[in-house]
Amino acid sequence: MMKAFGKRPLLLGLFFCAAFVANTPNAFSQTGSFGQAPNGPAPNSQADSTRALVDELNALLEKGERERLIDPWFLRDLQTVIGKYDRPWSDILLQDDFSARGPQPDPPWQVTAGEFLIDWRHGLRSVIEPNATNQSAQSGSQSKDEKDIGKALLGALLQGALQGSQSGNQSGSQGSGTQQQSSGQAQFAAVQAALPISNAFSIDVTFSLRPLVNGTEEGFELGPYQGATASSGYRLSYIAADRSLQLLKVSSRGVSTIDGARLANDLTDGQAHQLNWTRDQDGGMTIHIDGQAVIAVTDRSFRESFDGFAVLNRGGDFAMRDVTIAGVSN
Known part of the structure; x- marks a missing residue:
C-alpha cells in the first residue's frame, strides 16, 4: 500500500504537466507564414518556458522508469505525448x-x-x-x-x-x-x-x-x-x-x-x-x-x-x- 501511495504524487504531477504541454501551442514555431510573427507571447520567452517544462517532464520520466514508479504502458504514452513537443532545435539558422x-x-x-x-x-x-x-x-x-x-x-x-x-x-x-x-x-x-x-x-x-x-x-x-x-x-x-x-x-x-x-x-x-x-x-x-x-x-x-x-x-x-x-x- 505504501508503495502504491508513493506513486501517486509522481503520476499526478506527470498527468497534469502532460495535459499542460498538450494544450500549449508549439513554442518553436518562431515565425508564421513567410516570416510573420504569430500571436501570443514573445517567441523566445515562450520557447524557453516550454523547453524548461519539457526538460522537467523528461527528468521525472527518467526517475519513474529508473525506480519503476510508473506503469510501462502509461510511461510509453507519456513519452509519446511529450515527444511531440520536445524540440531542442530552438535556434533558427x-x-x-x-x-x-x-x-x-x-x-x-x-x-x-x-x-x-x-x-x-x-x-x-x-x-x-x-x-x-x-x-x-x-x-x-x-x-x-x-x-x-x-x-x-x-x-x-x-x-x-x-x-x-x-x-x-x-x-x-x-x-x-x-x-x-x-x-x-x-x-x-x-x-x-x-x-x-x-x-x-x-x-x-x-x-x-x-x-x-x-x-x-x-x-x-x-x-x-x-x-x-x-x-x-x-x-x-x-x-x-x-x-x-x-x-x-x-x-x-x-x-x-x-x-x-x-x-x-x-x-x-x-x-x-x-x-x-x-x-x-x-x-x-x-x-x-x-x-x-x-x-x-x-x-x-x-x-x-x-x-x-x-x-x-x-x-x-x-x-x-x-x-x-x-x-x-x-
Whole structure:
C-alpha cells in the first residue's frame, strides 16, 4: 500500500504537466507564414518556458522508469505525448521563403552548377530538360542492381557538383553566378548555402517536382555537408522512377546507404510537399514527408557540426518554396 501511495504524487504531477504541454501551442514555431510573427507571447520567452517544462517532464520520466514508479504502458504514452513537443532545435539558422526579387537567390545561397533561379510563383526553381540520349537510355526497364548503382552515383554526383564550383571559379568557366557544364545541355543543377549547422538539426523544406517528359527519371538530393568542398555529409535522395527515398552517407570512403523507403504517393505531381528532417544529439534521425514518418534511424558517423546545406536537381522541374533550418545551442 505504501508503495502504491508513493506513486501517486509522481503520476499526478506527470498527468497534469502532460495535459499542460498538450494544450500549449508549439513554442518553436518562431515565425508564421513567410516570416510573420504569430500571436501570443514573445517567441523566445515562450520557447524557453516550454523547453524548461519539457526538460522537467523528461527528468521525472527518467526517475519513474529508473525506480519503476510508473506503469510501462502509461510511461510509453507519456513519452509519446511529450515527444511531440520536445524540440531542442530552438535556434533558427536559416529561414528563407525566396521572396527576393532575383533572379539570383540572396546569400548565403550560391549556385554551383546549372541554374537555380527565383520564381515568384514557385520559389527557388531549377528546370533540367532531358536530352534525347538520356531519354532513350532511360526508357528501358532497370534492374535492381542498376537502380542501386544509380542511387550511389547520385550521391557522388552531388559531391562532384559542389566540389566543381571551386575549379570553375579558378578556370573562369562561370557565367552569371552559375557553373557552366561541359555538355550543351545541363544534366543537373546544384545550389548550396554555406552556414554553420549544429550536429543536431531540424530541416523543413516545402518543395514541388514536376516531370517534363514521361519516362525520364526525375529526382533531387539535399542535405547538410561538412568541409569547404562539401566532400562529406548526409544526403537525402529521391528517385521518382520507383518512388524511393534514400538516406545516404557521403565520405572520403564513398557513398553508402543508411536507410531507405518506398513512398506510397508520387511526389512528381507538381503539388507542394512538406519535408521535415530532424536529427537529435544522439544521432537519431527521423524524416517525414507530408506529415508521414518514412525513415527513422540512428547514425553517428558525423559527430561534428556541419558547414552548410546543399540541394541538387537531377531532372525535371524542381522548386523549393521555403526552407527553414534550426539547430541547438552549444
